[in-house]
Amino acid sequence: AQKITQTQPGMFVQEKEAVTLDCTYDTSDPSYGLFWYKQPSSGEMIFLIYQGSYDQQNATEGRYSLNFQKARKSANLVISASQLGDSAMYFCAMRETGGSYIPTFGRGTSLIVHP
Amino acid sequence: DAGITQSPRHKVTETGTPVTLRCHQTENHRYMYWYRQDPGHGLRLIHYSYGVKDTDKGEVSDGYSVSRSKTEDFLLTLESATSSQTSVYFCAISEKGFIVPSDYTDTQYFGPGTRLTVL
Numbered sequence: 001a002q003k004i005t006q007t008q009p010g011m012f013v014q015e016k017e018a019v020t021l022d023c024t025y026d027t028s029d030p031s032y033g034l035f036w037y038k039q040p041s042s043g044e045m046i047f048l049i050y051q052g053s054y055d056q057q058n059a060t061e062g063r064y065s066l067n068f069q070k071a072r073k074s075a076n077l078v079i080s081a082s083q084l085g086d087s088a089m090y091f092c093a094m095r096e097t098g099g100s101y102i103p104t105f106g107r108g109t110s111l112i113v114h115p
Numbered sequence: 116d117a118g119i120t121q122s123p124r125h126k127v128t129e130t131g132t133p134v135t136l137r138c139h140q141t142e143n144h145r146y147m148y149w150y151r152q153d154p155g156h157g158l159r160l161i162h163y164s165y166g167v168k169d170t171d172k173g174e175v176s177d178g179y180s181v182s183r184s185k186t187e188d189f190l191l192t193l194e195s196a197t198s199s200q201t202s203v204y205f206c207a208i209s210e211k212g213f214i215v216p217s218d219y220t221d222t223q224y225f226g227p228g229t230r231l232t233v234l
Binding site: 033035037043044045046047050091093095102103105106107108 | 148150155156157158159160163173203205207221222223224225226227228230
């Protein structure tokens with residue numbers, strides 16, 4: 001069973017609008033971390049944002065925020081005021097405290113921002 | 116930006132030949148990882164290292180070996196390349212890894228990737 005599920009293979013958004021990229025996860029650990037990475041067409045993986053399972057508030061980093069709903073096991077990435085440079089693949093990942101502690105990645109969502 | 120380089124960045128080789136990819140870091144991080152990325156699969160862990168000469172297998176380790184003789188270098192070797200190993204390979208580093216099992220905050224930083232084609 002997949003530990004990280006990203007159900008949207010592709011998303012489109014108009015420039016300057018907000019967009020939400022979905023991520024659901026599966027774990028029985030009480031302590032875990034959730035990460036989002038961006039991969040532009042140039043190929044590099046860029047760390048965007050982190051959310052800990054015990055964090056009371058949703059994480060924010062500039063235009064990125066993480067809509068963390070623990071009971072629903074979802075950690076959606078919200079990008080506000082989309083820019084053309086946001087066009088990329090986005091990966092959700094989770095690190096658990098059980099097992100090998102190495103992050104598991106979802107299969108990614110492709111985001112295209114239209115002018 | 117984390118100081119991580121990968122070499123070569125692109126390589127084309129033939130089936131049956133050995134191939135070594137190098138990851139070099141200047142951050143002095145203890146933990147290093149090799150992933151492969153394929154369409155529809157996201158990132159899958161091949162091997163990882165938790166110190167000099169300390170390595171372990173990931174979920175797709177068959178056909179790959181690794182070595183880490185220095186903190187800064189992590190080598191991935193395909194002993195006899197096959198077409199199924201055509202992929203983009205990423206190296207990643209992290210500072211804390213799993214020193215403290217309850218510490219899940221450790222963040223991985225990735226190298227630029229190596230595109231390998233096996234004909």
